Amino acid sequence: MARLQILRYPDPRLYTVARPVAQVDERIRGLVDDMLETMYEAEGVGLAATQVDVHERVIVIDTADARGSPIVLINPELIEKSDEMMLGDEGCLSVPEIYDKVPRHAHVRVRAQERSGEVREFDAEGLLSVAVQHEMDHLLGKVFVDYLSPLKRSRIKTRMLKKTRDEARA
Numbered sequence: 738m739a740r741l742q743i744l745r746y747p748d749p750r751l752y753t754v755a756r757p758v759a760q761v762d763e764r765i766r767g768l769v770d771d772m773l774e775t776m777y778e779a780e781g782v783g784l785a786a787t788q789v790d791v792h793e794r795v796i797v798i799d800t801a802d803a804r805g806s807p808i809v810l811i812n813p814e815l816i817e818k819s820d821e822m823m824l825g826d827e828g829c830l831s832v833p834e835i836y837d838k839v840p841r842h843a844h845v846r847v848r849a850q851e852r853s854g855e856v857r858e859f860d861a862e863g864l865l866s867v868a869v870q871h872e873m874d875h876l877l878g879k880v881f882v883d884y885l886s887p888l889k890r891s892r893i894k895t896r897m898l899k900k901t902r903d904e905a906r907a
Contacts (some may be wrong), residue, residue, distance in 0.1 A: 741775045741789040745901060746832045746880055755787050755794045755876040758811050761854035765795065769809050769852050772797045776882045777804065781830045783868040785875035788831050796872040800864045808865075810849035813873055816858070817846035827871060827881045833900075835893055839884045841867045851858075 758765055768791060776797055777892055778782040786795040795880050796810040822842040828836045844862045847869055861869050871881060882890050 739771050740778055741771050743788050743830050744790055746897050749789055751880050752878040752880045753792045754889055755792045758793050761811055761850055771826035773807055779830050783872045785872040788874045794876050798868045809852040813847055815845050816848050818842040821845035829881050837885055839881050842871045
C-alpha cells in the first residue's frame with residue numbers, strides 16, 4: 738500500500754468529472770487500499786479518487802468512532818434523497834483547516850459496487866449521509882466550498898494558495 742498525495746483546493750484537477758469504473762479488478766482494489774491508507778493517515782472520514790488525481794468513480798468512507806469499518810463505493814449513485822435537509826459544518830482533506838455549513842439531504846439511499854465488485858444498496862443518514870454526498874460531489878468535479886458565497890470562496894482560495902507557498906518555502 739502507498740500513501741497518495743491529496744490535491745489541495747484550488748487545484749483545477751479537483752474539478753475533473755470522474756468516469757465510471759469499467760471493471761473492479763486488482764488495480765481498482767489496490768487503489769481502494771491506497772485510498773484507505775491515505776484517508777486514515779490524514780484523519781479524514783472520506784476520500785474520493787478525484788482528490789488523489791485518479792478520475793474514476795471510487796470513494797472510501799469510514800465514519801465509525803472506532804475506525805476500521807470502511808465503506809467502499811465504486812460507481813456510486815444516489816437512488817433516493819429525502820426532502821428533509823440538514824445544515825452542518827463540513828471540512829475536506831483537499832481544503833485543510835477550513836470548515837463551513839453546507840446544506841445536505843438528511844437521508845439518502847445509495848447503490849454502488851463494493852470492493853468485491855458486488856452491487857449493494859444501503860441507507861445513510863447523519864454523518865454518513867453527509868460524507869456520501871460530499872464525496873460524490875468530488876466525483877462530479879465539485880468541492881464543498883462551491884456551495885459558499887463568492888466572497889468566502891475567494892478568501893479560502895487566497896488562504897490555500899498562501900499555505901501552499903509557505904509550505905514550499907519551508
